[in-house]
Amino acid sequence: MTTQTVVLQDVRAVFGTGTRQVTALDGVSVTFERGRFAAVMGPSGSGKSTLLHCAAGLDRPASGTVSIDGTRLNGLSEDALTRLRRDRIGFVFQAFNLVSALTAEQNVALPLRLAGRRPPAAEVTSALDAVGLAGRAGHRPSELSGGEQQRVAVARALISRPAVIFADEPTGALDSVTSKQVLQLLRALVDEHDLTVVMVTHDSEAADYADRIVTLADGRVVSC
Amino acid sequence: MLRRVTGAFVAVVIGVALVAASTLLLASGRARVPDRFAATPIVVAGPEAGTPGIPFPPARPWSSADAAALAARLAALPGVAEAVPDRTFYAQVSGHEETTPEGHAWSSARLGDLKLTAGAPPARPGEVVVGEQIGAAPGTAITLLTASGPQRYIVTGVVDAPLIFVADDVAAELAPGVRAIELRLESGADADRVAAGVRDVVGTGGRVLTGDGRGALEPRADARLRWIGMQVLTGTAALGGFVTVFVVASTFAFTVGQRRRELGLLRAIGATPGQVRRMVLGEALAVGAIGSVAGLLAGAVLAPAVGRILVGARLEPATFEVRFEVWPVLVSLAVGPVVAVLGAWSAARRAARVRPLEALREAAVEQRPMGWARWVLGGVLLAVGIALAIGTAATDEAQNGATFALYGAMALVTGVTVLAPAAVPPIVRLCRLPVRTKGGAVGLLVRESALTAARRTASTAAPVLLTVAFAVLVAGMVRTSTEAYATGRAADADAGWTVVPQDGVPGLSEAVVAAVPGLALLPTTAYVDVGNKVEARSVAGVDRPDLTGDGVVVLAGSGRRVGETFPVVFADGTQVTLRVTAVEPDGSLPVEFLVARDTVRRHDPSALTPAIQLAERVEVPAGTGARVVDVATWAAEADAEEDRLVWVFTLLLIGVSAGYGAIAVANTLLMAAAGRAPDLRVLRLTGATRRQVTGFVLAESSLVVLIGAVLGGAVAFGALLSIRSGLSEQVGAPVALVVPWTVVAGVVGLCLLLAMLAGVATSRRAWVDTNRLIS
Numbered sequence: 001m002t003t004q005t006v007v008l009q010d011v012r013a014v015f016g017t018g019t020r021q022v023t024a025l026d027g028v029s030v031t032f033e034r035g036r037f038a039a040v041m042g043p044s045g046s047g048k049s050t051l052l053h054c055a056a057g058l059d060r061p062a063s064g065t066v067s068i069d070g071t072r073l074n075g076l077s078e079d080a081l082t083r084l085r086r087d088r089i090g091f092v093f094q095a096f097n098l099v100s101a102l103t104a105e106q107n108v109a110l111p112l113r114l115a116g117r118r119p120p121a122a123e124v125t126s127a128l129d130a131v132g133l134a135g136r137a138g139h140r141p142s143e144l145s146g147g148e149q150q151r152v153a154v155a156r157a158l159i160s161r162p163a164v165i166f167a168d169e170p171t172g173a174l175d176s177v178t179s180k181q182v183l184q185l186l187r188a189l190v191d192e193h194d195l196t197v198v199m200v201t202h203d204s205e206a207a208d209y210a211d212r213i214v215t216l217a218d219g220r221v222v223s224c
Numbered sequence: 225m226l227r228r229v230t231g232a233f234v235a236v237v238i239g240v241a242l243v244a245a246s247t248l249l250l251a252s253g254r255a256r257v258p259d260r261f262a263a264t265p266i267v268v269a270g271p272e273a274g275t276p277g278i279p280f281p282p283a284r285p286w287s288s289a290d291a292a293a294l295a296a297r298l299a300a301l302p303g304v305a306e307a308v309p310d311r312t313f314y315a316q317v318s319g320h321e322e323t324t325p326e327g328h329a330w331s332s333a334r335l336g337d338l339k340l341t342a343g344a345p346p347a348r349p350g351e352v353v354v355g356e357q358i359g360a361a362p363g364t365a366i367t368l369l370t371a372s373g374p375q376r377y378i379v380t381g382v383v384d385a386p387l388i389f390v391a392d393d394v395a396a397e398l399a400p401g402v403r404a405i406e407l408r409l410e411s412g413a414d415a416d417r418v419a420a421g422v423r424d425v426v427g428t429g430g431r432v433l434t435g436d437g438r439g440a441l442e443p444r445a446d447a448r449l450r451w452i453g454m455q456v457l458t459g460t461a462a463l464g465g466f467v468t469v470f471v472v473a474s475t476f477a478f479t480v481g482q483r484r485r486e487l488g489l490l491r492a493i494g495a496t497p498g499q500v501r502r503m504v505l506g507e508a509l510a511v512g513a514i515g516s517v518a519g520l521l522a523g524a525v526l527a528p529a530v531g532r533i534l535v536g537a538r539l540e541p542a543t544f545e546v547r548f549e550v551w552p553v554l555v556s557l558a559v560g561p562v563v564a565v566l567g568a569w570s571a572a573r574r575a576a577r578v579r580p581l582e583a584l585r586e587a588a589v590e591q592r593p594m595g596w597a598r599w600v601l602g603g604v605l606l607a608v609g610i611a612l613a614i615g616t617a618a619t620d621e622a623q624n625g626a627t628f629a630l631y632g633a634m635a636l637v638t639g640v641t642v643l644a645p646a647a648v649p650p651i652v653r654l655c656r657l658p659v660r661t662k663g664g665a666v667g668l669l670v671r672e673s674a675l676t677a678a679r680r681t682a683s684t685a686a687p688v689l690l691t692v693a694f695a696v697l698v699a700g701m702v703r704t705s706t707e708a709y710a711t712g713r714a715a716d717a718d719a720g721w722t723v724v725p726q727d728g729v730p731g732l733s734e735a736v737v738a739a740v741p742g743l744a745l746l747p748t749t750a751y752v753d754v755g756n757k758v759e760a761r762s763v764a765g766v767d768r769p770d771l772t773g774d775g776v777v778v779l780a781g782s783g784r785r786v787g788e789t790f791p792v793v794f795a796d797g798t799q800v801t802l803r804v805t806a807v808e809p810d811g812s813l814p815v816e817f818l819v820a821r822d823t824v825r826r827h828d829p830s831a832l833t834p835a836i837q838l839a840e841r842v843e844v845p846a847g848t849g850a851r852v853v854d855v856a857t858w859a860a861e862a863d864a865e866e867d868r869l870v871w872v873f874t875l876l877l878i879g880v881s882a883g884y885g886a887i888a889v890a891n892t893l894l895m896a897a898a899g900r901a902p903d904l905r906v907l908r909l910t911g912a913t914r915r916q917v918t919g920f921v922l923a924e925s926s927l928v929v930l931i932g933a934v935l936g937g938a939v940a941f942g943a944l945l946s947i948r949s950g951l952s953e954q955v956g957a958p959v960a961l962v963v964p965w966t967v968v969a970g971v972v973g974l975c976l977l978l979a980m981l982a983g984v985a986t987s988r989r990a991w992v993d994t995n996r997l998i999s
Contacts, residue, residue: 058492058580079496085580086494099486114494156493 005164005196006032006055011064013050013219024050025061026219032164032198037190039210040200047219048200049168055198056089056166057081069163086115090157090165094172097153098141104128105137108156119159127155130193131185147178154185158195165189167199171206183209229511231891232475232564236515237522238884239468240560244523245530246461247552252531253450253457255439256543259385260310260328263337264406265415267310267433268298268426269441273751273760282444283431284751284758285401287797294426295405301421303413308335308406310441313398314730314830315388317358318367318374318847321728324443327352327368327388329395335406343381346391352377355386369849370398371830373735398829400796404441405430428756445730446541453539456876459630463880465563466634467690470641471888472567474686476508478895480571480578481680487575488582497576504575508568509561516560523556524548537872598642605639609939613946629947630877633697636939637690644682644689644935649675651931669907670923681928684896688932688975689939691885695878695971696940699964701947702874708951708959722858723836729849731832734825736850742836743767745814746821748828751793761792762815765824765831776802777818781810794827882971889932889975893925893982904987914987921987925979933972 013025024047032038032055042048053059054066057073066073069088073081085091098107108127109119128134131151141149150170157165167186171179187209189195199210207213214224261267270283286294291309298307308331315327330345330353343362346353352368360366360379367374368388383389390398409418415434423432433440480487487500495503527546534540612632640647652674674681723740725731737744746765751758771777778784788804802819824831835858844850853861908917944961952959 053581079498082491082494082496085492091492093489093492097489099489110490111494114490114496114499160494 003034004031005034005069006198007065007067008051008055009065011051011054011061011066013047013054013059014062023219025054027064028216028219028221029064030214030221030224032196034163034196035190035194036212037187037197037210038199039207039213040198040216041202041204041207041213042216042222044202046216048202048216050219051216052166052168052198052200056091057085083115086111087160088163090154090160090162092150092153092157092165092167092170094169095146097156098149100141103138103140104133104144104152104155107141107152108159111156111160115160123159127158128152130158130189131155145178146174147181150174150178150182151185154182154189158189158193162195164196164198167197169201170199171201171203176205179203179206229475229479229507231888231895232472232508232567233511233515234887234891235468235471235475235884236512236560236564237519238887239464239471239563240516240519240556241522241526242464242880242884243461243559244520244552244556245526246457246464247555248523248527248546248548249531249534250454250457250461251549251552252527252545252547253454253540254436255442255447255450256541257436257438258441258443260332260336260338260387261404261406261438261441264335264408264438265434266407266409266419266422267438267441268294268405268407268422269431269433270403271428271430271758272440273758274754282749282760283403283440284760284793285403285795285797286430288396288400288402290797291402291405294429297425298405298407298422301418301425303410303418303421304407305410305413306335306408308332308408309402310404310406311392311395311399311402313395314371314832315390315398316369316729317354317360317388318369318849320358321369321726321849323355323357323386324445325369325728325730326443327370327390327395327398329392329399330389331392332406333383333387333389335408338383338385338387340381341384343379346380346389346394348391349394350375350377351380351391353381353383353389354379355388356382356384357386358382367847369729369733371733371832373733373738374847374849400827400829401794402797442541446543449539449541450544453534453544456534456539456872460876460880463630463634463694463877464884465559467881467884467888468559468563469567470638470690471687471884471891472508472511472564473570474683474888474892475895476504476568476571477574477683478680478892480504480575481683482895483575484578484582487578488580491578491582492580500578501572501576504568504572505565508564508572512561512564514560515564516557519560520553520556539872598645602639602643605635605642607639609633609636609639609943610946613943614950629697629701629943632943633694633939636943637693637936640693640935640939641682641686641689644685644931645678647935648678648681648685648931651934652681652927667923669920670927673903673924674927680896681931684892684928685932685935687885687888687892688929688979689936691882691889691975692933692936692968692971693939694881694885695967696937696964697943698874698878698881699967700940700944700962703962703964704944704948704959705951707962708948720855721838721841721852722855723838723842723844723850723852724858724861725832725834726849726851731834732836732850733832733848736844736848737833737836739845739848740836740838740842742838744821744833744836746824746831746833747815748795748824748831750795752790761817763792763824764813764815764818765821766818767821768818770805771818771820773820774801774803774823775805775820777806777808777813778804779810779813779816780807782807782816794824795830796827798827800827878967882974886974886978889929890978890982893928893979894985896928918984918987921983922980925983926976929972929975929979932975937968 009029011025011028012023015022015024028051040048040051050059054061057066068084071084073084076084099110102110105124105128109124112119125134125137128137131154133148133151133155136144136148144152171182174182183206186197186199190197199206201207212224215222270285273284295307295309298304310332311329313327314325316323316325333353340353341356343353352366354360354366358366360382362379362381364379365376366379368377407422409415419432419434426432490500531540531544531546535542535544609632612628612635615628615632652671723732723736732744743766748763748765750761750763752761784790784804784807786804786807789801791799791801793799841852844852904917904921907920948959948961
């Protein structure tokens with residue numbers, strides 16, 4: 001098995017057309033290894049979010065290749081890409097992570113249901129347990145604090161045993177105490193479950209939890 | 225989910241209720257078996273006649289001799305106790321003109337098991353049995369209006385049905401033609417087996433009617449009313465279905481628009497586009513299925529009430545009653561899910577196109593307001609709508625016109641709704657000046673949010689568009705055509721007087737014709753064999769020097785030449801060979817051919833003259849069921865009847881569309897406003913006063929109503945202009961476009977009021993939310 005979970009090669013991403021064209025990624029090549037916690041940093045507009053979107057198959061690059069766990073994303077159909085996300089990738093966004101009509105438990109089980117599998121209760125419980133929320137399984141997002149919501153999102157990301165979890169500013173909307181809890185959780189998952197985490201952040205304290213920091217500026221990797 | 229789809233649910237419930245009520249009434253609108261046939265399981269009717277020229281023709285009659293011969297053969301069949309020719313002639317009790325103007329032979333009452341509640345059967349000329357409702361005791365004298373004139377009759381008995389019976393011999397003279405033969409069976413005889421035997425005897429010479437099939441013998445006037453009622457009900461059901469699809473579509477378009485982030489999240493964590501589409505459609509299906517059941521129940525309650533209204537409006541005969549059949553129930557249950565899925569279809573497609581990245585975006589940046597598919601679809605719908613509008617203008621029949629206009633309006637409304645996002649920016653810019661000078665920050669906000677979300681603005685305006693377009697179009701169409709016919713009348717009506725029947729009397733008797741001068745046409749129906757089919761022809765008897773004996777005047781379109789002869793069967797069942805004495809250009813006669821007035825009278829004792837034109841005013845004898853009016857009044861009254869039917873049709877449709885539209889307006893605006901709550905909070909937190917927030921919401925709602933009203937008005941006026949040009953050609957004079965301003969003002973005002981209420985409700989909610997947020 002490869003230790004290179006996510007590989008981006010010479011990825012270029014361009015937005016807009018004509019004179020309003022913006023190059024968000026300008027030939028980025030970067031590799032994220034298995035069992036490592038990587039932070040992607042850089043000032044606003046440096047392309048760090050675009051990098052995450054391209055790496056996770058949420059956005060298609062203008063050129064270059066992306067592969068996850070040995071699967072090349074280029075040329076995959078929308079459905080195939082969706083299945084890949086469902087089975088191999090977990091997501092934690094800055095906010096609005098959960099479906100408001102569903103309980104924590106149901107939110108966690110959602111990727112399995114979407115895959116047409118019946119979510120085993122034990123797996124859902126253990127995922128919630130892993131994020132320390134086993135007791136709040138029946139609560140809806142509106143009854144949970146911001147930090148708890150993020151931890152439910154992490155539990156959901158864990159449920160499909162993904163190759164990699166992408167986190168986009170996961171602590172951006174949290175206070176420093178709850179930020180710390182979420183970051184410690186991600187750190188523990190990498191250490192104890194051999195997970196791969198790629199986290200975009202502009203917060204250097206958050207980046208301190210990572211094994212490695214990739215810094216972007218103007219769409220290029222300046223250090224890694 | 226429940227709150228999100230409430231609007232769609234309500235729409236489905238109302239739509240299905242309308243469809244259920246209409247289809248239940250339609251199913252009930254089958255011909256009713258006349259009372260006098262209630263106890264005769266088998267009735268043999270004359271052959272059905274095709275109708276190129278006249279609606280609802282009676283069956284071709286047998287002559288008395290033929291009927292007697294056939295009855296004798298039928299009576300000889302095993303199981304048949306008695307076979308009696310049924311005779312129907314014109315008669316009504318003077319002062320009781322509201323009942324069906326028909327008299328029958330007493331033997332029909334006997335076979336129909338109608339029991340005398342007092343007195344004895346009629347036996348001699350001048351004796352009659354009437355219904356209890358007349359209030360005439362046996363032995364008293366009454367006046368019967370007949371084709372020859374008012375006649376004195378002695379009541380010998382009364383029955384428990386609003387019918388008139390005379391002795392069989394008398395009936396045979398008044399109705400020499402027989403259109404039905406009633407069979408009474410021996411007790412214990414198997415009706416089906418007897419019917420089979422009867423069929424063998426009758427062959428192609430008649431129809432063997434059993435069970436509900438006997439309803440084919442209902443009075444012609446009832447059949448015509450039933451037909452008009454069916455047009456109204458079909459229109460209502462179609463409109464109900466259409467508006468439901470429309471409202472469901474706008475509700476789902478909305479919820480999908482508001483859930484983009486959630487849908488994006490689902491896409492990001494592994495929902496395929498197909499799953500998202502199926503999810504939206506599944507929601508629609510559930511809403512449709514549950515709504516169907518509720519709507520069906522509401523429709524079942526509604527149907528009898530609407531039925532009474534239709535009877536009251538004389539759109540259904542008085543005998544009409546609601547029968548609960550199976551098929552309307554099944555249709556109604558199917559309608560809900562089908563219209564809900566149809567309505568949600570495009571929203572589901574758009575939901576499936578939501579990209580996973582949209583979960584990460586905050587702002588409601590819309591995709592291009594107009595895709596090419598939208599342009600094409602909108603264009604096609606507009607073209608269909610315009611074609612139908614032209615069809616409206618071209619058709620002669622007022623009823624068809626109304627139906628065409630309705631379907632045309634549906635296509636136009638949908639087309640304009642589809643194209644509306646393209647029209648939003650210009651309209652918003654048009655009202656830029658007043659809003660800016662008056663509104664300051666509020667004006668800016670209203671304008672910019674309407675422009676950035678042209679599609680949202682357009683779909684909020686859609687129900688207003690629908691309501692205004694239908695109300696204005698339908699009302700304007702009716703007013704304009706009324707004006708047009710008035711113009712047409714003014715063009716060809718010369719001063720003079722007309723003798724016409726009184727209310728409830730079908731025509732003028734010979735007594736009236738004899739008492740006044742003037743040309744008295746005597747219309748009847750004749751039957752010709754075309755190939756192996758029988759066709760009915762409209763004929764009129766007229767006093768004309770060139771028409772004597774067997775002479776006939778035909779139209780050029782018939783292809784016949786002077787001197788040619790051809791056979792026809794008259795109402796008394798006798799065949800007469802007519803000889804063509806003149807051929808006149810098509811369109812010059814009110815009927816298909818003319819014969820001598822005597823000829824008609826000889827063969828159809830029940831024929832009546834519809835009206836007599838006079839140059840000078842004359843007096844008509846009292847008690848003959850006739851009156852004299854001037855030509856203008858007469859023409860106005862003739863149209864008034866037509867107009868009254870069209871108006872009932874119009875009011876029903878405006879009621880359905882405007883009432884339903886108003887609900888849709890309130891629903892959509894509330895939904896839209898609920899979606900704006902976060903914006904309102906931001907507005908409030910950035911320092912807007914409560915007044916400013918309310919002002920913003922009200923201004924936005926008004927803008928939406930304005931956009932809807934402008935577009936809906938454009939649809940209606942476009943269609944009205946094409947109707948006008950068609951009408952001008954039809955009446956041969958320029959026709960003024962009548963704009964029903966009161967309807968316009970009323971409908972727009974209603975929408976505005978609803979918009980204001982919805983707006984105030986939301987800004988209050990936002991206010992409360994914000995206060996909670998701050999504290």
